[in-house]
Amino acid sequence: MRSYVLRRLLQVVPLLLGISALTFLLLQLAPGDFLTTVSENPQVSAAALEQMRRNFGLDQPWYVQYLLYLKNIFLHFDFGESFAYHRPVFVVLRSGLLNTLLLASAAMVVTWGLAIPLGVIAAVRQHTPVDRALSVGAFVWLSLPEVLTGLLLLMLAARTGWFPVGGMHSDDASSMGAAARALDVARHLVLPAVVVGLIPLASRMRQMRASLLDVLRLDYVTTARAKGLSEGRVVVGHALRNAMNPLITLFGFTLGSLVSGSFVAETIFSWPGLGSITLEALRSQDQYLVLGAVLMASFVLVLGNLVADLLLAVADPRIAHG
Amino acid sequence: MRIETKGRGHFARALAAGAVLALAAALGGAGGCGGAKPQAPWVDHEPPPPDPMVTPMAEIGVHGGRFRIGATTGPKTLNPVVANENSSNDVCGRLYTSLTDVDYTTGDDVALLAKSWEFSPDDRTVTFHLRHGARFSDGHLITSEDVKFSFDLYLDDTLATSVATMLSEPDPRTGRRVKFSYSAPDSYTFTVTSPRPDALMLPATGSVRILPKHVLGAAYAEGRFASAYGIDTPPESLVTSGPWRLKELVPNEKVELERNPYWFGVDANGSRLPYLDAIVFVVTKDQSGAALKFEAGEIDALDNVSPADYPAWERGQKKGGYRLYDLGPSYNTNFLWFNLNPAPPGPDGRSPGPAVGKVKYAWFSKADFRRAVSKAIDRDALIAGPLHGFGFRNWSTMTRGNAKWYDSTIAGVDHDPEGASRLLAGLGMKDRDGDGVLEDAQGNKVEFGIVTNADNEWRQQMVNLIRDDLSKVGIRASLVPLEFNTLLTRVRNDFQYDACLLGLGSAVPADPGMGQNVWKSSGSTHYWRLRSPKPATAEEARVDVLMDRLVHTRDFAARRAAWHEIMQIVNDQCWLVWLPVMDLRLPIRSRFGNVAPSPMPHRILWNSDRIFVRPGHRGS
């Protein structure tokens, strides 16, 4: 078991290396560089641009830049500086990552908080109108473009005043106590979490349903019923716990994909997450910032997968030794 | 098989979910006006400034209140020397002072840190007399040492700032840039000398933001200056010289500025400014999100409003408690030009010819062709369509809203489709095969592409209409939207495009001299023939001479005459095909006084030290 964990952890490093190489390559292939937009200012002289190019190391050939980048990572654990912010990459990204993780977690709570009970209902009421209605209902949310749902909910917030219109804190949040501040964030979190969380609901609900149906067919369930236990106890007490096993791996995958997938909601609701910083960095070709952001997001994704696989290995030891 | 509705655990889960939702709704309902605690009346804890600057304003205000404004992105740095984008400059403009400022109504220079100045008889040296007793936000005195230090920073070659261009002159003999020289003879005197008289001397020196030597000197000496005053600098360490200092910066969310207790500006009664307790920049990435926030009362002003929304904003003024200010024509211009650049030199160091190819160059290089295109464009439709009727014809970078420089006698080549067809026929262009598209004398179809930036919805609409206009005179143009960075690379480096539609923003001050790089043939934004080693035509040579005169004399009448002639030549040659400019309107809450938005940036906060909350409107 331990060797399996170790093996998986070690695999992460070459993976991240490969990701950084691919991203760097793509950045180089795109025309222009960070200074292209800077040069648009009529006041900036050619000499100034040249100097800036030297400062940022952009006058070096791309392989030299990449090797220097790697050297800095492995020797000094320095992931480079953002050209626009003039600060180390992780200083810039830190808050964005935490905010996105918060949103992703809240979205997951929404997803699973609904998928589990609704999946159970769909399973026990298999093939009835209730089952079909739940399916269709979840599909509806999946089929509406996020752009539209986000905008409509934002308008709802503006018109009714029930929820704040975007953002993560109220503008006077710093004068609140810790508890009030947490509640403030929670209020801001509701709408974006709903928009993001309801999207994967359809497939998660289906998976819950399928998994529970599989378990309900098993022998020990029939035994439990024969023993005279109520259906509720059979389903929730015995079957559900086992039905959740295959789904545990999905927690990891969901979190990982939500990290970058919440970008549209983050923009519409002005949620200060990783997505917008990264996209802006991509557009302005702020290369070390992009690399840092992609590595960070990929790391979370990979970590999510790893945790999921580990949980699966714990539940099903054959995998670790197979 | 009968199945019970809910099992125990199931019910508990549902209950929990319901509780969470109920809690969320309760929190939502309990929202509203965030924590309005009654503010204690303002008391000035510091002794009054010994050499105060009496700031002109429309009405005397009262202290207190907050002003929240939307920003598309957060600032990337609070270091004014290395800041390169609007989001950072908007905030830095509030935090730091400079020697002089520009009056937003007259365009003249006004005193700021320098309470007076005089020019030497040869007009090359200006001597500033600094205010005594002005202090930084930590109480430290501001002296000429700090001014000199700030100049050192801006003119440092390794930091490569854009202000350095304004503070230097190309030497006519060697072509290399010679920096202005400067010195601090005593603690409250500062002199700057330029090689030749410079009309923009004061705007140039006024661009240098005064930074504290006692805080940043060490970082500069050690080469760490570029990363100083970044987004993670603790507010107590961020010492500023302007009316505001940093209270809190939450990355990508908000920047809160609070009153600088040592600011030397006062109102006519001698009360220290600024009136407001705080300014908050609220990051709202999305324009529709920002508008909704404004409607909901979460922010107090909006910028970059689309003309499509003006009628709705107009109607909602009373109910929404705001006023829609009409600023008149924007200073941001739009124009179209043709690529006359030579292709980049090959391995032998020589250019193989015009970048667009000989065929297209033969059309574009003829003034009549460019005039025909300008005549073909229906500017009324451009105003009615993309601008929804809220636009003005414009023939110069100094638009009608610019009181100091606007010249109504400058003529442009306006809509005249018959005239366009005549000019094109005169160039030998006829539709010989009857397909609706002209062919030139050699039989090539007259068609070309117009590039513009893909993310600007508005410019694309304009190109779409222009295409339609051109097809009516037989020219087949196509719209080529490009990503902005790609567009700039094309336009500035490899010249792989035919025609381009872009615009210029407003400089501060809005003086034609600030656009030297556009009009001079050697300029780096002389788009149609970037960085020419020598002027390509007699007209370009004449413009070079006039531009030189415009920049190097301080006689306003002579400058205006030079500008007039420059624009006449430019418009006659149609190097730029002018397009209409937008009528600017901004909604700002009525409860604020001394609000005087201007087309020059920062449109709303340029006089942030004078804005106040009218009594009786405190709270929400």
Add this chain to the structure above:
Amino acid sequence: MAEPAAAPPHSPRALFWRRFRRSPLAVAGGALLIVLYALALFAPFVAPYAENDIDRGRFYHPPTLLHWVDASGRFHAGGFVYATVRDPGSESGWREDRSRPVPLRWLARGARWKLLGLVPSDRHLFGVPAPERVFVFGADQLGRDVLTRALFGAQVSLTVGLVGIALSFAIGLLLGAISGYVGGWVDEGLMRLTELLLSIPALYLIVALRAVFPVQLPSRDVYLALVVILALLGWAGLARVIRGMVLGIRQHEYVLAAEALGMSRTRIIVRHILPNTLSFVVVAATVAVPGYILGEVVLSFLGMGVQEPAASWGNMLAQARSLAVLRSSAWMLYVPSLAIFATVMAFNLFGDGLRDALDPRGLTGGRA
């Protein structure tokens, strides 16, 4: 279609149809898809105008309502619309001129077009004589008929999915099968590559790839570039699943027999292995198409989708996101939204029904 009263049909195909027909929603989804694709194919015919038909006098014109009986009581068999005049006082800026009914012409003559680029025609399903206009769903910011734009947009949005999955599935199937069957270094290498592609968040990869693509492309070619990009991302997931399936199939007796007979590897992969993955692939494909359609919407949201003057549902939606539109020209927002919603919903329901019919026990993996 009566079913035989005696023994139920045994052939897999008949079983499949029976199961499929059991779900009316899936059948409805399938039918809707057929209608949508037909509309897209015949878009130039159904649409009364050409794709980029600008009308300078009618920016943001509201929908022209269809009537049958006019103000004077006359009945028009083919329906009619009223001519409109500007009315600054009204909410939309226009009002109907009841004195001027304009009868609808069916199979009217209009802009020229070519079916599949080959067969020319100038007939349209309906239209009104110029200078009047019929705007079933109103006009956009350049006076172009929203219905027309939506129909031409359907051509883009509906084919993005098909072409995209064709490409990505072709690549994914082939590489997955090869990887699973051949094993060894090839397998290791390919799996590392897929892991790499799957570990980078999709959005960033799309944006980065988009910036790389050559630039001076006409609008429709940008769409092709988009499809290629989306496909280059999509193959990785499928390849991994196919590989897993192939690893299992490889052990089956008929494969071992074929190997023993000396059949070439390629033939084994193509003739024996791939057909057994078919049911899974069909379902996965149907379920993946919505992802492409919605992906195009997100790219247009970012300003990197299909560009003007070409129409796509994504760029119609992106342009309609202003408050002005929501307040007074909401049709510009709802038409593309409804179109996207209907298509994605149809694919989802159809795919769901397919899955239940082909593979009711969820044996070949259920992760969407």
